[in-house]
Amino acid sequence: MIIDRNSPIPQYFQLQSWLIEQIEQGLFKPHDKIPTEEEITQLTGLARATIRQAIQNLVAMGYLYRKRRLGTFVLSQSADANKNTMVGVLVHDIRSGYAPEFMRGVGDEAARHNFSIILCNTDDLFSRAEFHANQLIHHGVTGLIFMPTAATPGKNLQLIEKFHQKNIPVVLADREIPGNVFDIVTTDNFQGAYDLTCFLLNKGHRRIAITLSTLFSSERARLAGYKQALIDHEIEPASSLQFTIDERFIEKQYEHYAKIILAERKNYTAIIAGNDPIAYILYNTAMEMGIAIPDQLSLAGYDDLTFSSAHPMELTTVHQPIYEMGQESMKLLLQRIHNGAGAPQSIVLKSHLVERRSVQPIKSI
Amino acid sequence: MIIDRNSPIPQYFQLQSWLIEQIEQGLFKPHDKIPTEEEITQLTGLARATIRQAIQNLVAMGYLYRKRRLGTFVLSQSADANKNTMVGVLVHDIRSGYAPEFMRGVGDEAARHNFSIILCNTDDLFSRAEFHANQLIHHGVTGLIFMPTAATPGKNLQLIEKFHQKNIPVVLADREIPGNVFDIVTTDNFQGAYDLTCFLLNKGHRRIAITLSTLFSSERARLAGYKQALIDHEIEPASSLQFTIDERFIEKQYEHYAKIILAERKNYTAIIAGNDPIAYILYNTAMEMGIAIPDQLSLAGYDDLTFSSAHPMELTTVHQPIYEMGQESMKLLLQRIHNGAGAPQSIVLKSHLVERRSVQPIKSI
DNA sequence: ATTGTTTAATTGTCTATACAAATATACAAT
DNA sequence: ATTGTATATTTGTATAGACAATTAAACAAT
Numbered sequence: 001m002i003i004d005r006n007s008p009i010p011q012y013f014q015l016q017s018w019l020i021e022q023i024e025q026g027l028f029k030p031h032d033k034i035p036t037e038e039e040i041t042q043l044t045g046l047a048r049a050t051i052r053q054a055i056q057n058l059v060a061m062g063y064l065y066r067k068r069r070l071g072t073f074v075l076s077q078s079a080d081a082n083k084n085t086m087v088g089v090l091v092h093d094i095r096s097g098y099a100p101e102f103m104r105g106v107g108d109e110a111a112r113h114n115f116s117i118i119l120c121n122t123d124d125l126f127s128r129a130e131f132h133a134n135q136l137i138h139h140g141v142t143g144l145i146f147m148p149t150a151a152t153p154g155k156n157l158q159l160i161e162k163f164h165q166k167n168i169p170v171v172l173a174d175r176e177i178p179g180n181v182f183d184i185v186t187t188d189n190f191q192g193a194y195d196l197t198c199f200l201l202n203k204g205h206r207r208i209a210i211t212l213s214t215l216f217s218s219e220r221a222r223l224a225g226y227k228q229a230l231i232d233h234e235i236e237p238a239s240s241l242q243f244t245i246d247e248r249f250i251e252k253q254y255e256h257y258a259k260i261i262l263a264e265r266k267n268y269t270a271i272i273a274g275n276d277p278i279a280y281i282l283y284n285t286a287m288e289m290g291i292a293i294p295d296q297l298s299l300a301g302y303d304d305l306t307f308s309s310a311h312p313m314e315l316t317t318v319h320q321p322i323y324e325m326g327q328e329s330m331k332l333l334l335q336r337i338h339n340g341a342g343a344p345q346s347i348v349l350k351s352h353l354v355e356r357r358s359v360q361p362i363k364s365i
Numbered sequence: 366m367i368i369d370r371n372s373p374i375p376q377y378f379q380l381q382s383w384l385i386e387q388i389e390q391g392l393f394k395p396h397d398k399i400p401t402e403e404e405i406t407q408l409t410g411l412a413r414a415t416i417r418q419a420i421q422n423l424v425a426m427g428y429l430y431r432k433r434r435l436g437t438f439v440l441s442q443s444a445d446a447n448k449n450t451m452v453g454v455l456v457h458d459i460r461s462g463y464a465p466e467f468m469r470g471v472g473d474e475a476a477r478h479n480f481s482i483i484l485c486n487t488d489d490l491f492s493r494a495e496f497h498a499n500q501l502i503h504h505g506v507t508g509l510i511f512m513p514t515a516a517t518p519g520k521n522l523q524l525i526e527k528f529h530q531k532n533i534p535v536v537l538a539d540r541e542i543p544g545n546v547f548d549i550v551t552t553d554n555f556q557g558a559y560d561l562t563c564f565l566l567n568k569g570h571r572r573i574a575i576t577l578s579t580l581f582s583s584e585r586a587r588l589a590g591y592k593q594a595l596i597d598h599e600i601e602p603a604s605s606l607q608f609t610i611d612e613r614f615i616e617k618q619y620e621h622y623a624k625i626i627l628a629e630r631k632n633y634t635a636i637i638a639g640n641d642p643i644a645y646i647l648y649n650t651a652m653e654m655g656i657a658i659p660d661q662l663s664l665a666g667y668d669d670l671t672f673s674s675a676h677p678m679e680l681t682t683v684h685q686p687i688y689e690m691g692q693e694s695m696k697l698l699l700q701r702i703h704n705g706a707g708a709p710q711s712i713v714l715k716s717h718l719v720e721r722r723s724v725q726p727i728k729s730i
Numbered sequence: 731a732t733t734g735t736t737t738a739a740t741t742g743t744c745t746a747t748a749c750a751a752a753t754a755t756a757c758a759a760t
Numbered sequence: 761a762t763t764g765t766a767t768a769t770t771t772g773t774a775t776a777g778a779c780a781a782t783t784a785a786a787c788a789a790t
Contacts, residue, residue: 008781010742010743010744011743011744012743012744013743036769036770036771037770037771038769038770046744046745047744047745047746047747048745048746048747049414049743049744049745049746050743050744050745052771052772053743053744060425066770066771066772067752067753067770067771068751068752068753068769068770068771068772069751069752069753069754069768069769069770069771070752070753070754070769070770070771071769071770071771072770072771084504085500085503085504086483086504093469094459094465094468094469094472095465095466095469095671099465100459100460100464100465101460103459103484104458104459104460104486107459107484107485107486108486111485111486111493111496111497111500114500116483116485116497116500116501116504117483117484118451118481118482118483118484119468119472119482119483119484120472120476120481121469121472121473121476128476131476132476132481135450135479135481136481138450139449139450139451139481280675281675283677284675284677287677306460307672310645310649311676311677312648312649312652312676312677312678313677375772375773375774376773376774377773377774378773401739401740401741402740402741403739403740411774411775412774412775412776412777413775413776413777414773414774414775414776415773415774415775417741417742418773418774431740431741431742432740432741432782432783433739433740433741433742433781433782433783434738434739434740434741434781434782434783434784435739435740435741435782435783435784436739436740436741437740437741
């Protein structure tokens with residue numbers, strides 16, 4: 001029987017559910033005519049008004065359409081057409097670093113599947129991220145790509161939870177949330193920094209400094225790779241050569257810090273910058289201080305931003321496959337959107353060294 | 366009387382319209398309780414089922430909400446909540462030139478008004494733009510910010526028409542569509558180039574070359590400004606010093622072209638690049654050819670991209686208020702969304718010269 | 731102070747019935 | 761061949777009435 005008259009579930013609702021089932025199981029196919037109201041009356045014993053209530057709900061939900069004199073029909077893509085093909089992308093600042101390249105990767109992959117992307121700048125502030133999260137949910141996005149903010153893990157989790165509660169899949173990009181496992185696409189920061197450090201060691205450098213921000217998992221992994229490379233070459237990593245900050249990167253402040261770092265340059269022959277923008281600040285500061293790069297000091301970066309290839313310094317750096325990171329993030333997200341949740345996946349993309357001219361070998365070796 | 370029983374308009378529909386009117390005129394205010402079904406029965410003489418039909422439609426439309434035992438109430442933002450707060454932004458390539466800065470300006474202004482932006486990369490191809498246009502309309506955006514593609518005016522118009530047919534306002538950014546008047550936000554390219562050329566003239570330069578692409582109105586205006594400045598200084602603009610291309614800007618091709626341009630450098634003492642990226646290509650090519658800038662040749666750009674301030678060349682260029690262009694585009698769009706169409710507005714933002722060190726005065730003067 | 735019970739108001743569900751409007755189809759008239 | 765007309769079918773609109781479920785508020789019991 002289609003209708004259980006003793007059930008507490010309203011009968012119109014039972015009929016509705018039954019009809020949806022028939023459609024989704026393909027028993028009523030797109031453009032098929034479903035039974036007329038009169039026929040359903042006989043099928044179920046319900047009054048016509050009740051049947052109409054059910055049918056009209058389904059029309060509103062996009063399952064059915066009606067034509068006078070002809071009957072009621074199944075809509076082509078049944079409710080799937082109603083499904084949004086928009087995803088949100090929360091980035092730090094579209095202007096900074098590799099964000100444009102990343103967005104382009106996301107955007108291209110999205111377009112290939114007829115999805116659109118909503119761009120949100122968080123300035124790495126939780127409050128902004130939260131604002132945009134609410135907006136995105138209100139817009140009915142079907143997925144989110146999220147670069148965690150510099151806020152505490154708890155706050156980032158809270159934000160993700162908001163989406164998960166609405167069954168909206170989330171893919172993290174670039175940065176992890178410590179102590180938690182989610183779908184994530186990153187580059188191999190540890191290996192990249194390890195390889196870069198080994199490269200410097202092979203060039204004869206023994207006292208290698210590093211400067212970066214420990215705020216993000218990505219840069220922390222680079223620090224770890226740097227240390228491991230030193231240890232594997234039987235060099236004890238000296239904390240005096242690790243110029244780390246645990247704050248947000250702000251250009252003006254870093255210019256000041258760069259002077260302090262370079263003032264101690266007698267203690268090292270090479271320095272690794274946690275990312276390319278920092279490398280450029282170091283370079284400019286070094287120029288001001290009359291330190292020649294690479295003759296007096298070798299400098300390496302990390303990121304290989306697009307304009308790094310155009311810059312006359314010709315920075316030796318680690319190329320991150322940022323476009324691919326965007327693409328893969330979107331691919332993973334689409335998979336979640338279409339196939340539902342599953343065991344969290346972690347995609348790690350390989351980085352590779354780009355040797356240019358900002359590193360010189362130590363001759364005494 | 367609320368209901369005209371002789372009208373061919375269904376009575377539930379008449380009631381519906383009446384209720385909407387009350388709400389929109391503010392007679393029923395947000396969170397106000399509207400009369401109960403029983404009361405409306407007495408008010409109108411309609412059967413309760415008819416009244417319910419009207420009310421339930423309004424609930425579906427987002428005008429009302431109901432609470433058992435309590436009554437039916439007006440929703441806070443009545444149907445406005447249903448209104449989408451998404452706008453599309455069609456840019457060339459988010460990675461190139463000032464696009465990130467522009468998007469940020471758009472995004473910040475949008476966020477301030479609780480709007481979100483959908484980012485679309487067109488690669489300056491009409492087919493891509495058309496694809497995204499269809500997507501955006503399908504998503505139900507309430508506005509569009511559009512940087513016209515390099516396609517013919519006709520095709521760009523066709524695209525805009527698509528939005529206008531759906532009553533979706535469109536604001537053009539940066540580039541005009543020749544022979545047509547729309548809402549548009551640009552920078553004063555003519556004046557900027559005029560000022561820049563005057564600056565070079567004041568430094569004693571008389572033979573000033575220029576290289577740019579004539580594909581876009583913005584660069585054509587710069588060319589015009591350059592010519593006018595020369596004429597105003599009683600110098601006949603020589604076509605042999607105008608190295609224009611009418612193709613899309615492609616870095617590799619331009620590197621080749623740069624060599625040809627620089628081979629003729631005996632004919633001029635200064636050169637204006639149509640935009641900063643071209644200036645950097647000229648700079649790098651000049652370096653390769655052993656031409657010292659600014660000692661042997663003065664170079665000026667146009668755009669003042671963010672990394673221009675960090676680049677060691679220290680390019681003298683014209684700063685374009687790109688962030689503001691994004692902001693103003695969004696402001697104008699919001700005005701159209703909220704107040705409807707009107708006489709097309711053209712907002713022209715002032716550019717200003719940024720003097721750095723890539724231009725040297727001619728000593729013989 | 732908290733918890734349970736009753737009451738009344740209001741919306742929610744459902745039936746039975748009637749006529750209106752639209753429209754595909756068949757057929758007739760021109 | 762086109763136009764008009766009738767007909768049957770189906771959804772659309774509308775009514776009257778009944779009972780169910782929910783719940784704010786008042787009241788009672790502990």
